[in-house]
Each structure stands twice: as C-alpha cells, then as structure tokens.
Amino acid sequence: MPYNKVIYPFIFICIAALFIFGCTQQQKVQPSEAQTPPQTQSTPQPAQSSPSSTTSVTNNGDSNMQNTQRDAFGYEMDVFQTPSGKNITFHAIKHGSIRVEFDNLEFEIDPVINLNDKKTDYQAFPDADYILVTHEHFDHLDPEAIQALEKQNTEIITNAACAEKLGRGTVMANGDKRVLRENIHLEAVPAYNTTPGREKYHPRGRDNGFILTIDGFRIYIAGDTEDIPEMEGIKNIDVAFLPCNQPFTMTPAQLVHATSMIQPKVVFPYHYGDTSMDELKSLLTNTPSELRIRQYQ
Numbered sequence: 001m002p003y004n005k006v007i008y009p010f011i012f013i014c015i016a017a018l019f020i021f022g023c024t025q026q027q028k029v030q031p032s033e034a035q036t037p038p039q040t041q042s043t044p045q046p047a048q049s050s051p052s053s054t055t056s057v058t059n060n061g062d063s064n065m066q067n068t069q070r071d072a073f074g075y076e077m078d079v080f081q082t083p084s085g086k087n088i089t090f091h092a093i094k095h096g097s098i099r100v101e102f103d104n105l106e107f108e109i110d111p112v113i114n115l116n117d118k119k120t121d122y123q124a125f126p127d128a129d130y131i132l133v134t135h136e137h138f139d140h141l142d143p144e145a146i147q148a149l150e151k152q153n154t155e156i157i158t159n160a161a162c163a164e165k166l167g168r169g170t171v172m173a174n175g176d177k178r179v180l181r182e183n184i185h186l187e188a189v190p191a192y193n194t195t196p197g198r199e200k201y202h203p204r205g206r207d208n209g210f211i212l213t214i215d216g217f218r219i220y221i222a223g224d225t226e227d228i229p230e231m232e233g234i235k236n237i238d239v240a241f242l243p244c245n246q247p248f249t250m251t252p253a254q255l256v257h258a259t260s261m262i263q264p265k266v267v268f269p270y271h272y273g274d275t276s277m278d279e280l281k282s283l284l285t286n287t288p289s290e291l292r293i294r295q296y297q
C-alpha cells in the first residue's frame with residue numbers, strides 16, 4: 001500500500017478527533033464558569049436611618065427567639081447604639097421586668113423575683129444604680145428584689161404608693177421630669193386603663209410609665225396602660241416597651257394603635273402573659289416599627 005494513502009487519512013482522522021475532543025471539553029468548562037459570581041461588587045449596605053439608629057450589633061432584628069443573643073444568665077438581650085456610639089443593652093428578664101445596661105450603669109425596671117413559674121436570681125445580678133418601679137402591683141413591685149439589687153447609692157424612683165410601701169424612694173408623678181446624670185433624663189408619663197369597668201386596675205394619675213433618655217437614646221417603658229391619648233405626645237422613641245394582656249393592659253389591636261401613635265423604631269411587646277404574639281405579628285405588618293418579640297410573658 002502506498003505510504004500516502006495510509007498517512008493522510010490517518011492525519012485527517014487525528015485532526016478531526018482532536019477537534020471533536022476540544023469542543024466537548026469546552027462544553028464541560030462552561031458550567032463551572034457559570035458558578036463564578038457574575039460580579040465582584042459588594043452588596044450595598046442599607047443606609048442607617050438616623051444617628052441613633054436602632055440597628056442591633058448582635059442580631060439581625062429577626063423576632064425569632066432562637067436568633068437572639070443571650071447574656072451570662074441566659075436572658076435574651078438586644079444591643080443598640082446611642083447617638084454617640086455607645087452600647088446600650090436590654091435584657092429580657094420577664095413580664096414587666098427589664099434590665100438596661102449602659103456605660104457601666106445598671107438600670108432595673110420593675111424587678112420581681114418570683115412570678116408564676118419563673119424565678120430571677122437578682123442576688124447574682126450586678127447591683128443597680130437606678131431602680132424604676134411603675135406601680136405597686138405584685139408583678140411590678142417586689143421589695144425583696146429591690147433589696148437584692150440595692151447598693152449604697154442606688155436611686156429608687158417610683159410612684160407615691162410604692163414609696164410608701166417601701167419606706168424609701170424618690171417619688172415621681174405623671175409629668176415630672178428628673179435629670180439623673182448629665183446625659184440621662186427621666187420623665188414620668190401617665191399609665192392607666194380606659195376601658196369601662198377596668199379603670200379600677202390602674203386608675204388615671206396613680207401609676208407611671210417612663211421615658212428614659214440615655215445619651216440621646218429614647219426608651220419608652222409604658223407600664224400598665226391602655227392606648228391612652230397621651231401617647232400621641234410621645235415622640236422620637238427608639239425603643240418602646242408596650243404591655244399586651246387584657247384585662248389589665250392592651251389587646252393586640254390596642255397595641256397596634258399605640259404603636260401607630262408613638263411610631264417607635266422598635267417595639268418590644270412586654271407584660272404579655274398568655275396573649276398570642278402570632279396575632280400581634282399579623283396585625284403589626286403595616287407599620288414601620290420593627291417588632292421584636294422576647295420572652296416577656
């Protein structure tokens with residue numbers, strides 16, 4: 001057989017084979033190229049709404065309890081930043097009891113040791129600089145808890161009835177204002193029932209809610225109240241604690257109304273007992289306020 005008749009077809013077949021092989025390899029490469037990011041630009045961060053933005057440094061604002069951070073005692077906590085960039089931390093103790101931490105200062109609101117099946121070991125807590133008590137009901141005023149938290153310079157701030165029961169404390173009435181420190185201001189605001197027949201629980205003028213302004217960060221602790229008209233005047237609130245258990249405080253619908261009046265950046269339902277937070281979640285969808293549900297039953 002002549003040499004050319006063998007070698008030329010052989011070369012032709014080889015070139016064709018290499019061509020086909022090359023094409024199939026290129027097709028195999030394509031999917032892996034598709035996996036590389038289409039752009040290397042980073043995702044733009046959402047702009048913060050104000051210097052006292054309520055962006056938490058420890059959680060993403062998801063109200064799923066399992067996503068929240070917990071403190072050394074196991075309580076859920078939320079950290080925010082004041083306008084000057086300092087941390088302010090809220091610890092969800094239970095029901096009406098809130099612990100607030102700022103710049104080595106300890107604030108305890110309505111500390112109560114025993115409530116239903118929950119017990120708080122206030123002896124183990126850091127001593128309080130300020131103890132705020134909204135009113136004299138057993139789920140808000142607990143002399144034993146106050147004793148456990150007190151140190152030499154602790155200031156107890158409360159209403160007249162509590163001060164009388166305790167035998168000490170600074171009395172504030174609705175509308176009173178106090179400067180606790182240079183950058184810490186406190187205002188006592190009304191907290192009462194409006195539904196006919198329920199005024200007896202929290203009569204108007206007796207109990208307090210508090211607006212606590214720490215380093216420009218404004219906290220509204222409503223106390224035991226319904227959605228009273230005075231809430232229209234409570235503005236620029238970063239974080240609001242609103243109670244949600246009938247017949248003593250508000251229904252979820254009332255809480256939504258209160259939120260629409262106050263327009264806080266973040267709302268923590270508290271003092272909510274057995275009230276369904278699912279109902280509240282579904283009702284609070286059309287408000288710019290961010291709902292954070294913590295274990296404040």
Ligand SMILES: [Zn+2]
Nearest residue numbers: 135137202224
């Ligand atoms: Zn009460």
